Amino acid sequence: MAFLPQEILFQDILPKLPVKSICRLKCVSKSFMALFNDPLFIKTHQSQTHRDKLLILPNSDLYLIDPKTSSNDEKLTTKGLNFSKDGSIFFCSCNGLCCLYVSQRCVCFFYNPSTRECSKEIPIPNHINEDKCLDIPVVDGFGYASYIDDYKMVILSYWECLTHIFSLKNNSWKRIHQYEEKLLGTTTLVNGALHWLNYSAEKILSIVSFDLVEEKFKSFPPLPDYFQSCSTTLYVMDCCLCMLVTKIWVMKEYGVVDSWTRILISKEHHQKPIYQSKYLSVKAFREALVSPNCYIGEAINDS
Amino acid sequence: MSKLGQAKRIIFLKTADGQLFEVDEPVAMEFEIVKSFFDENEDAADDTVVPLPNVSAEPLAGIIEFCKAHVEFRANGAAGKDEVKKFNAEYIKEKSNEQLKELILAANYLNIKEMLDFLTETIANRLKNKSVEYVRAFFGIENDFTPQEEEAVRKEYEWAFEGVDED
Numbered sequence: 001m002a003f004l005p006q007e008i009l010f011q012d013i014l015p016k017l018p019v020k021s022i023c024r025l026k027c028v029s030k031s032f033m034a035l036f037n038d039p040l041f042i043k044t045h046q047s048q049t050h051r052d053k054l055l056i057l058p059n060s061d062l063y064l065i066d067p068k069t070s071s072n073d074e075k076l077t078t079k080g081l082n083f084s085k086d087g088s089i090f091f092c093s094c095n096g097l098c099c100l101y102v103s104q105r106c107v108c109f110f111y112n113p114s115t116r117e118c119s120k121e122i123p124i125p126n127h128i129n130e131d132k133c134l135d136i137p138v139v140d141g142f143g144y145a146s147y148i149d150d151y152k153m154v155i156l157s158y159w160e161c162l163t164h165i166f167s168l169k170n171n172s173w174k175r176i177h178q179y180e181e182k183l184l185g186t187t188t189l190v191n192g193a194l195h196w197l198n199y200s201a202e203k204i205l206s207i208v209s210f211d212l213v214e215e216k217f218k219s220f221p222p223l224p225d226y227f228q229s230c231s232t233t234l235y236v237m238d239c240c241l242c243m244l245v246t247k248i249w250v251m252k253e254y255g256v257v258d259s260w261t262r263i264l265i266s267k268e269h270h271q272k273p274i275y276q277s278k279y280l281s282v283k284a285f286r287e288a289l290v291s292p293n294c295y296i297g298e299a300i301n302d303s
Numbered sequence: 304m305s306k307l308g309q310a311k312r313i314i315f316l317k318t319a320d321g322q323l324f325e326v327d328e329p330v331a332m333e334f335e336i337v338k339s340f341f342d343e344n345e346d347a348a349d350d351t352v353v354p355l356p357n358v359s360a361e362p363l364a365g366i367i368e369f370c371k372a373h374v375e376f377r378a379n380g381a382a383g384k385d386e387v388k389k390f391n392a393e394y395i396k397e398k399s400n401e402q403l404k405e406l407i408l409a410a411n412y413l414n415i416k417e418m419l420d421f422l423t424e425t426i427a428n429r430l431k432n433k434s435v436e437y438v439r440a441f442f443g444i445e446n447d448f449t450p451q452e453e454e455a456v457r458k459e460y461e462w463a464f465e466g467v468d469e470d
Contacts, residue, residue, distance in 0.1 A: 002404040003443040008411055012419060016427035023463035027456040028435055030447050116462060 010035055015048045019114035019287050042289040046095065051287040055091070055098065055113050064113055076113060092142040094189055096288025099142040099153050108139065108153070110168065110292035119292035122166065124155070125173060141187035141194035145212040151295060152212045154194060158182055165215055168295035179217040183208060193218075315352040322360040323352065326367055333370040335414030355413070362409035365402070369394060369418055395425050400441070403429075432468040 004013070014022070014035065022045070026033050035041050054065040062076040091100040101108040106126070110119040141154040150169040156178060157164060165174045181201070187194040193209040200206065200222075207220040314331035316324040331337045331353075340353050355363065372394075376387050398406070403426060410419045430438055439446060446453070457464065 002401060002408060004404055004407060005411075008407060008419075008423065009442055012423040013426050013430075016424055017431055020463050021431040023460040024467070025435060025438055026460060027448060027453050028439055028446070029444050032444070033456070 010041075011044075015041065015045045018049065018051060019289055022289060023115055036289065037291075039294065042291075046286075046288045046290070049287065053113070053287055055093065062113065076116065092139060092187070094142050094144045094151065095290055096286050097144075097151060097290050097292060099139055099151075101139045110151070110295075112288070112290060112292060114287045115289060115291065117291055117293065119295075125164065140183070141189075141210065143187070143189040143192070143194050143212050145192040147192055147213050150212075154187075154210060156183060163210075163217075168292070171295075174215070176215055179208060179210075181208075312349065315350065316363070317352050317354050318358050318360045318363050319356050320359045322363075324360075324363060324367065327371070329374050330367060330371045333374065333415055333418075334366075335416075336412065357412045358409045359405075362402075362405040365398075365406055366409055366413065366415070366418065370415065373417070391421060400426075400429065432466065434467050434470055437470045 014025075014032075017025070022036050026036050051066070056063040056065060064076055091098050093099070096112055096114055098111045098113060099108060100111055101124070106124045107121040108124060109121060111117070139153055140156045142151070143154075144151050148169075150167055152168070153166040155164040155166075158178065161178050162175045163178045165176065166172070167174065181198060183196040183198055185197060187196055187210075189195075192213055193211045195210075196208045198206055198208045198219075204222045206222045209218045209220065210216070211218065312328040313325045314328055314337065316326055316331065316337070318324070332341075336355075337353055341347060344351070372390055373382075373387070376382050376384075376390075381387060395403075403422060407419065407422045407426070410422055430441065433441070438444070448456070
């Protein structure tokens, strides 16, 4: 029987496995375990595998959906994630790591749904909350800056005229002046910066960015005329465009109108259509091994 | 047959088990190791035999079949299209795990990146739902955890053990 050299095994085969297989194979041997926890391997894995999933939060449970198979959604055991039934939860994701905010308790978590690893609770400073109504998402942006290998969460607090930034690596908050206009809606992470679509006082649509390394806002020149009347929010998932119009639709082949495909969600969800669910959130994220606790210390124990 | 009707060059390759292969030049040049052999010996005679002491005849024949098809796909502008996927699926279908390993070893030695990528992807796909014991046996890995240590890891990732194929 032929055996493959470790180099091929570690560099060419194992990085191609899904996260679930990797979590299982951690108990093959100590060298497997060490490899799978190695930050370099985690990065290689991220660049080689592109498995995008949807994380759905119809109420207080979390569901994972694979748009490729689109039939079996998996309920996540939210060990350590102390969701209360009526608290609204808002989340953003980046590199497979999700930032979840539980409004009722004014705390957030960093959670990797693929490895099911969860960070300890991070309290949101009280004064920020006075500005935010309980049902409104409080976290305005979450992103990764590879240059400094850090994840940062951004909260815009207009009440205080401040922007709060939480760095996972430093496990601490920082405040800077807010942007001159009120930024609304979801952010898109590109190039280590968060981006908002922003209508100026003159109703001109442009892009405003927040650089996660420099921690500075920057306004781009206005968008060309033909963008000015657009009002679509799109997700990007596995190079497919995604839209949420009462159901989840995926454009399986880029640009092919006939390829819009509805993602099936199991019976349980049909009985309670997701668009009627008050606290629905849907996020696309890319499966990854990234550990929140590599950045901010110890994991909380399962209970 | 060359499409342009030019006299095509044949490259001679000799395997570890002494078999001589005659391969069309564009196919042989897919093998980085053969390409660098000729880059380094520019004045090598046309009938030079390139020795491949780490590859035996069976995997080499498989590799030539794969590379020949892929060279043709590229020439016909079919790279990345459905017929390539179909060929790849067909190619791998009847191969046992042992044959796959032999092919990987040979593709690695000959340094054919595209094929190595395809083969390792295939192995990863075959292993993704397999048990820990199966993977240990597959790669010849010794379990150096104590039973207690292993149990602790298993418990931590209990959910990852759902839906595992039978060995």
